[in-house]
Amino acid sequence: MKPEGQLNSSSDRLRDPSAARPPRTSIWLAFVSIGAVIVAQTYAILTSPAEGDMGHLQKIMYVHVPAAWMTFLSFFVVFAFSVRYLWQRRENDDLLAASAAEVGATFNGLTLMLGMIWGRPAWGVWWVWDARLTSTLVLFLIFVGYLALRAFTDDTQQKARWSAAVGAIGALNVPIVYMSVKWWRTLHQPPSSPATLDPRYTMGLRLNAIALLLVMIYFIRKRYEIARLERATEHMAEAAAMGGK
Amino acid sequence: MTWRDDWRRVRAIARKDVTTELRAKAGFNSVASLGVTILILLGLALGPDAEALRNASVGAVWLATLFSGVLAFNRSFQVELESGALEPLLLYPGPRWTIFAGKLLGNLIFLTLMVAIVVAAGIVLFGVQIPADWPSLIGVLALGVVGLVVLGTFYASMASRSRAREVLLPLLLFPMLVPVLLAATTASKALLGADVMHEAGAWIRLLVAYDLVFLIATFIAFEHVIEA
Amino acid sequence: MKRGWIIGGAAVIVAVFAWLLFGGLQKNVVFFLTPKELLAKGTDGVGVPVRLGGQVKPGSVKWNAQTLDLRFIVTDGAREVPVHSTGAPPQMFRDGMGVVVEGRFGTAGVFEATGLMVKHSNEYRPPKPGEEAHEKYKTLIQQSSQ
């Protein structure tokens, strides 16, 4: 909104690049989160009894459902920081939104693959054009478009503004796609709640969700760190090229 | 700045776009004939079964509109960029949203003409029987075209200025258009048939809601996108 | 653009979302017809593409593995519709399961299915001793047909 403001902030960085030294993400967070996933999966597999209709197939729930939750959470982060970027024009908000988008797209792809692997034995089909499946696929495609837009735009300011707009509007589309395909046809069961889930499954699902949340936090932080480093390097290179002896 | 001035700007941009497109050789004629060509190809691909063709007619018309629409949207900004007219346009006094509104209006007129041709061709080629309730069918078409034009113009304003515009616009636009496509085709099919499941009304309301949400959202976001 | 316009626009968007999510829209669309609803349509329901949902009537499944010919009855507790389908059914398809079939209701009173989907409920629990696995589908179908 204020072009003077953004000029100031970038020239500040040009003056002193070390002031914006990006923080280092501890590798221990990676070990802890990966370890948490191993523990949670082992616990869930060992404690859950065979399900009435599905038998042991129910165990795919422990990876499929948390992956879907993390997808939505990541894209919510994209939406929030995209809107804040358009509002306040802080460069770091753009980088964080982009990091969350890449992580979210990864989890989104994983959710889709796991859903197909589960759907084949449970429903008899790899894919149906049903509410959950279609909207999850559309979500994936929207954020693939987002990442492609970033890849094909060179100017950093333009990249930030455009991807923030695409991220915010894309996220806005998600509930509508979900509603529309829900009316269209439905096969995927409604979301389970503790009331419809045997307590012996609930605990395992919660543990797995927490473990995958840790993984997601590590992924986004690490990706953000990389984005900050790359941007800081670019700024220094620009300053050097402009004759900042 | 009064409303009257803004409206004049919007009209001027729209008129300029429409006249240049209609005059240019590569403009309206080629885009419209692409739409009809896609219809013919779909008709051939779907085989000679008359019943199957009739069932597929709605989807075929919408797909042909979509593909030729993408060309039209990209052109509306590309022409501006090639002649270097976008920068001076941004320098004119007055609010930025009028540029978007002008482009929107221009594309809407352009696409309405094209849809009219594609639909006429579709009715003939696919042997569609026009139902008694044809005004609502035109309403569905209009709502669908508005949704298509709003998002298409918005994304084209970015994609046409990026490095890979031919790929990027469909990549960004098509997933966003899923609700429009779904609502428009389901409602049209229901209106063409007996509407046993009573779904047309709900889909039309979804289209209205969709058009409204994205009209507002793109107007808010356009200012950030167009900044040089 | 003026801040007032942005806030007003955002408010309208939120209002439209609220209308979509909580408004009466959902009640106007049925995902599938139950046998009772389909039969109530009389001749209007014949020969047009519809989706039919319900429970596979226990004991009604006739499966011919040679000709891949599948016949069963879909019931909602009140009325029943015989369904004919070709091709191997999903693995989870069995007596008492929830199903959604796509196709057309023929004049002969048989539903010719072009698609067959098993509808799993959102309930996950190990079978209780002595409980039939399909018991819970009765409640599912009742919920869906309300």
Next chain:
Amino acid sequence: MTTAASNLNFIIAAYAVTWIVILGYLWRLVRKGGRARADYERMAQQRSGEKSQ
């Protein structure tokens, strides 16, 4: 019995896919991070060297 055996394959496939994606993305991040860090340090050193002269 045969269905139970084939179900096991699906379960194994699901967990394998999960781990391939998680570890694959982790590997990508670590490598990309190392490169970005090295580029940054090199550039920062270059800059401070220029300044001190």
